[in-house]
Amino acid sequence: MNSVSTSPRDLARITLALLIAFGIVALAATYWSVVAAPDLRARDDNARNIIAEQRIRRGAILDRRGEPLAVSVKTANRLMIRQYPHVAAASATGYYSLTYGTAGIEAAYDAWLRGDQGRDDLQTLLDDLLHRAPQGGDVRATLDLRVQQAVANALRGRAGAAIVLDVPSGAVRALVSQPTFDPNTLDARWDSLVADQRAPLLNRVTAGLYQPGSAFQTVLLAALFAAQPSLSDRGAGTLAQPVADLSAPVRVDDLTLGCLRQPPADALTLADAYAFGCPAPFLALAESLLSAEAVRQRMEALGLLDVPTLAGFPTAPAPVSLPAVTVSPAAQTALLTGQGALTITPLHLAQIVAAIAHGGNSVPLRLVDAVRPPDSRQWQPLPDTGQTREQAMLRAEVAAALEEALAYAARVNPDTAAAAPPGTDVFGHSALAFAGPQETPYAWFYGYVRKEGTDNTRAIVVVVVLENERNPARAAQVARAAFEAALQNGDPPSGPA
Amino acid sequence: MAADSFQTEEWSPLQARERLLLALASAFVLTNQVALILARGRSALELWPVLVWGGCAAAGHYLLNRRLPARDPLLFPLAMLLAGWGLNLIARLVPAFADRQTLWLVLGTGALLGVTALPRDLRWLRRYRYTWLIGGLALLFLTILIGQNPANTGPRLWLWLGIGRIYYQPSELLKILLVVFLASYLAEHQRYMRQDTLRLGPWQVPSPTFLGPVLLMWSICVIVLIWQRDLGTATLFFVVFLAMLYLASGQVLLLAGGVLLIVLAAALAYRLFDVVALRVDVWWNPWPTANAQAYQVVQSLIAVASGGVIGQGIGQGQPGIIPVVHSDFAFAAIAEEWGLVGILSVVAALAVLVVRGMRIAALAQHPFRMLLAAGLSVLLGVQSLMIMGGVLKLIPLTGVTLPFVSYGGSSLLTNFVIVGLLLMLSEQSASVP
Numbered sequence: 044m045n046s047v048s049t050s051p052r053d054l055a056r057i058t059l060a061l062l063i064a065f066g067i068v069a070l071a072a073t074y075w076s077v078v079a080a081p082d083l084r085a086r087d088d089n090a091r092n093i094i095a096e097q098r099i100r101r102g103a104i105l106d107r108r109g110e111p112l113a114v115s116v117k118t119a120n121r122l123m124i125r126q127y128p129h130v131a132a133a134s135a136t137g138y139y140s141l142t143y144g145t146a147g148i149e150a151a152y153d154a155w156l157r158g159d160q161g162r163d164d165l166q167t168l169l170d171d172l173l174h175r176a177p178q179g180g181d182v183r184a185t186l187d188l189r190v191q192q193a194v195a196n197a198l199r200g201r202a203g204a205a206i207v208l209d210v211p212s213g214a215v216r217a218l219v220s221q222p223t224f225d226p227n228t229l230d231a232r233w234d235s236l237v238a239d240q241r242a243p244l245l246n247r248v249t250a251g252l253y254q255p256g257s258a259f260q261t262v263l264l265a266a267l268f269a270a271q272p273s274l275s276d277r278g279a280g281t282l283a284q285p286v287a288d289l290s291a292p293v294r295v296d297d298l299t300l301g302c303l304r305q306p307p308a309d310a311l312t313l314a315d316a317y318a319f320g321c322p323a324p325f326l327a328l329a330e331s332l333l334s335a336e337a338v339r340q341r342m343e344a345l346g347l348l349d350v351p352t353l354a355g356f357p358t359a360p361a362p363v364s365l366p367a368v369t370v371s372p373a374a375q376t377a378l379l380t381g382q383g384a385l386t387i388t389p390l391h392l393a394q395i396v397a398a399i400a401h402g403g404n405s406v407p408l409r410l411v412d413a414v415r416p417p418d419s420r421q422w423q424p425l426p427d428t429g430q431t432r433e434q435a436m437l438r439a440e441v442a443a444a445l446e447e448a449l450a451y452a453a454r455v456n457p458d459t460a461a462a463a464p465p466g467t468d469v470f471g472h473s474a475l476a477f478a479g480p481q482e483t484p485y486a487w488f489y490g491y492v493r494k495e496g497t498d499n500t501r502a503i504v505v506v507v508v509l510e511n512e513r514n515p516a517r518a519a520q521v522a523r524a525a526f527e528a529a530l531q532n533g534d535p536p537s538g539p540a
Numbered sequence: 541m542a543a544d545s546f547q548t549e550e551w552s553p554l555q556a557r558e559r560l561l562l563a564l565a566s567a568f569v570l571t572n573q574v575a576l577i578l579a580r581g582r583s584a585l586e587l588w589p590v591l592v593w594g595g596c597a598a599a600g601h602y603l604l605n606r607r608l609p610a611r612d613p614l615l616f617p618l619a620m621l622l623a624g625w626g627l628n629l630i631a632r633l634v635p636a637f638a639d640r641q642t643l644w645l646v647l648g649t650g651a652l653l654g655v656t657a658l659p660r661d662l663r664w665l666r667r668y669r670y671t672w673l674i675g676g677l678a679l680l681f682l683t684i685l686i687g688q689n690p691a692n693t694g695p696r697l698w699l700w701l702g703i704g705r706i707y708y709q710p711s712e713l714l715k716i717l718l719v720v721f722l723a724s725y726l727a728e729h730q731r732y733m734r735q736d737t738l739r740l741g742p743w744q745v746p747s748p749t750f751l752g753p754v755l756l757m758w759s760i761c762v763i764v765l766i767w768q769r770d771l772g773t774a775t776l777f778f779v780v781f782l783a784m785l786y787l788a789s790g791q792v793l794l795l796a797g798g799v800l801l802i803v804l805a806a807a808l809a810y811r812l813f814d815v816v817a818l819r820v821d822v823w824w825n826p827w828p829t830a831n832a833q834a835y836q837v838v839q840s841l842i843a844v845a846s847g848g849v850i851g852q853g854i855g856q857g858q859p860g861i862i863p864v865v866h867s868d869f870a871f872a873a874i875a876e877e878w879g880l881v882g883i884l885s886v887v888a889a890l891a892v893l894v895v896r897g898m899r900i901a902a903l904a905q906h907p908f909r910m911l912l913a914a915g916l917s918v919l920l921g922v923q924s925l926m927i928m929g930g931v932l933k934l935i936p937l938t939g940v941t942l943p944f945v946s947y948g949g950s951s952l953l954t955n956f957v958i959v960g961l962l963l964m965l966s967e968q969s970a971s972v973p
Contacts, residue, residue: 051902053787054787054901054910055902057783057786057787057914057918058895061891061898061921061925062891062895064921064929065887065894065921065925067929068887068925068929068932069884069887071932071933071934072844072880072883072887072928073880073884075875076845076848076849076875076879076880077848077849080844080846080848081845083844083845086838086842088830088831088838088839088842091842091846174579174852174853174856
């Protein structure tokens with residue numbers, strides 16, 4: 044047998060080299076699975092994130108009666124898909140898309156719906172470890188599907204927006220923005236929705252910026268009332284004061300503004316000017332009695348210079364903040380006729396009208412009033428958002444005087460009266476505004492009805508804006524449908540379980 | 541005691557240790573399969589590959605006790621552990637292939653036992669080295685001419701030799717035959733290599749006559765490279781060859797020259813072959829092409845990251861996102877579902893396997909046996925390092941399999957034959973005082 048002439052040292056060297064290589068592999072494994080792991084896992088092309096998202100049993104969104112507005116359904120391959128049984132509610136529920144994110148209630152309550160909120164840490168850790176699909180909690184909207192559908196039907200596919208509120212709860216009963224979208228087919232139709240000139244993805248109630256037009260007369264009226272030392276006559280003195288040149292035209296740039304409809308021959312007062320939306324008397328009074336600063340303060344007090352809030356709902360960016368005093372006479376005329384730099388959302392008007400109906404106190408608006416943890420039958424009411432004490436938006440006397448003006452307007456102007464359901468008294472105002480170089484007309488209606496058999500604090504508030512509409516009666520007709528539906532479907536027979 | 545005498549002691553400490561290790565491996569493999577069935581809601585019938593595996597382990601242990609009573613007690617359990625783990629992985633990733641992999645496991649165990657049934661002095665290997673080598677090469681060239689790929693696609697067209705429904709890659713067999721040939725050739729010429737040297741400056745260099753085999757090997761590797769466009773297998777051949785040449789000659793300069801040749805060949809391949817260039821580019825910077833050429837590599841790294849320290853658990857990750865995960869990226873799949881703990885275990889198992897093989901070499905009493913044990917161990921080790929390093933972006937990815945674990949019958953069979961040969965060699969080293 045040959046003796047081995049290889050030195051053991053050579054074998055040891057090769058072995059050592061291999062072991063060092065194995066050690067480097069072990070270090071690289073540690074690097075990728077520990078050090079570099081968070082960045083790698085967060086990469087967009089990590090399909091696991093999408094799969095994990097699809098496994099989440101997202102909570103349902105229900106209307107105030109428990110009717111499902113958005114539900115997650117398990118498909119054959121153990122993944123969840125989101126379904127929206129009522130397309131009419133899309134403006135409020137919004138959408139949930141793996142590709143395009145979330146909007147509406149889906150966005151505002153995302154953390155709750157996907158279960159990031161409302162579960163304790165131990166449960167979360169255990170679910171992670173055991174690969175249990177995360178389960179989110181349910182959300183109960185204040186929305187009333189019947190009212191929502193009635194309003195959507197009344198709009199008849201017209202571009203526009205409508206919001207229905209309950210006062211004093213601030214619960215939004217309907218929130219309709221048209222044209223709208225079908226959240227069930229959002230992913231497939233996204234490109235055309237985004238490209239659509241009519242902006243179906245824009246929520247016109249919360250984010251649609253409109254000229255107030257003659258709706259600004261309500262602001263001026265509030266300013267005039269507020270300037271009075273005493274309003275014990277519910278503003279009768281101011282409203283009854285005769286005005287000259289009731290229906291005189293007002294020129295703003297190349298726009299000629301007049302009354303919404305020809306007032307009757309015996310109409311001579313400021314109340315008539317308000318009822319028929321005549322701009323000239325308001326312009327004259329404002330220029331003689333109100334400083335620019337007083338108007339600005341009133342706008343601020345009425346929340347027109349702020350972003351309106353709707354319990355976490357995405358709303359419009361702050362409207363243009365106006366310079367304190369120094370504005371040109373032309374710009375001041377444009378502002379006072381609602382055709383200037385100020386644009387507002389229907390939500391702004393809804394807040395003002397709700398405050399008038401609520402004795403001048405502001406009403407915090409909400410679209411969701413309760414949440415329910417996964418596997419629980421018990422709804423947890425959500426605390427009022429921030430404001431526990433109601434803040435005064437208007438002095439009580441000013442609110443009462445404005446109510447008089449609204450009552451008179453709804454009585455004498457048949458276009459506004461068209462909003463009244465049979466046997467009810469409407470407090471309302473119609474307005475017209477013009478926007479853009481085409482001077483496209485917009486018709487406004489805003490007002491409220493008192494709930495029958497109650498004291499003077501409970502009401503249904505409706506704000507409607509119709510795009511490309513010159514006849515204010517059309518907006519009032521939509522409002523009437525909203526009032527009828529809301530009054531018929533008052534409080535549900537018993538509170539949901 | 542004569543080497544061939546029958547071992548009567550049923551409970552030698554070595555055998556008891558092997559039995560204990562096999563029992564531990566069985567517990568692990570069985571637990572994996574049960575967890576898989578529960579996690580994926582599969583039928584309990586899917587336990588059968590593991591039961592067959594258990595049968596192989598038991599039969600192997602029993603028959604090895606009779607044939608090689610003083611064998612190394614770690615080799616067989618480690619091989620079975622990795623093969624069982626691989627079986628779990630195939631059942632999890634591509635259930636349709638589990639039956640075939642189980643069949644290959646039976647064939648592999650049979651081959652291992654078959655090898656150990658041959659005369660233990662291994663003269664049959666050493667004497668007929670040219671026959672083995674030429675036979676292997678002939679098989680290889682035959683498949684170049686008439687071979688087929690069972691999938692009918694891919695670059696490995698020539699590597700497959702179909703016999704009925706079973707396909708075998710002759711290049712896998714060639715790995716062993718090359719090591720056998722080199723061990724035999726170098727053992728015979730070792731004395732001359734160490735004595736017949738030239739002075740070249742401060743270094744001792746073997747005479748140029750020994751450059752002959754070096755260049756022969758190198759040209760075989762280049763041929764393999766050209767035909768298969770596979771830097772991996774060629775590099776593997778050549779690295780193993782260099783290690784054996786170094787062990788035989790003790791000349792560091794040969795090693796350095798060999799490494800230079802590898803770099804040269806790699807640079808040339810990078811210039812000449814798009815496939816090679818692509819692999820190198822993807823390795824150097826995969827991120828810009830993460831959606832295209834580097835998709836597989838990036839997704840495999842994401843899979844490793846998703847595993848974290850303890851892994852997602854068998855059947856609970858998403859390793860299926862990586863294309864052809866069951867062959868090239870078995871290591872990444874283990875990382876995702878068993879975590880860092882899992883892949884470090886695989887690294888450790890393979891490292892121990894290699895170290896035990898080198899220990900057998902160190903204890904060998906004959907240059908042929910020493911070189912054979914060392915060559916086979918280096919072969920296993922370098923192949924493991926190449927695929928693990930490739931998956932972890934340490935080196936360009938090559939198409940070699942993770943020994944015992946990856947899907948592929950030829951590779952499994954070959955690795956079992958290697959373990960069989962190492963077991964034979966360990967018996968000899970252990971029984972000679």
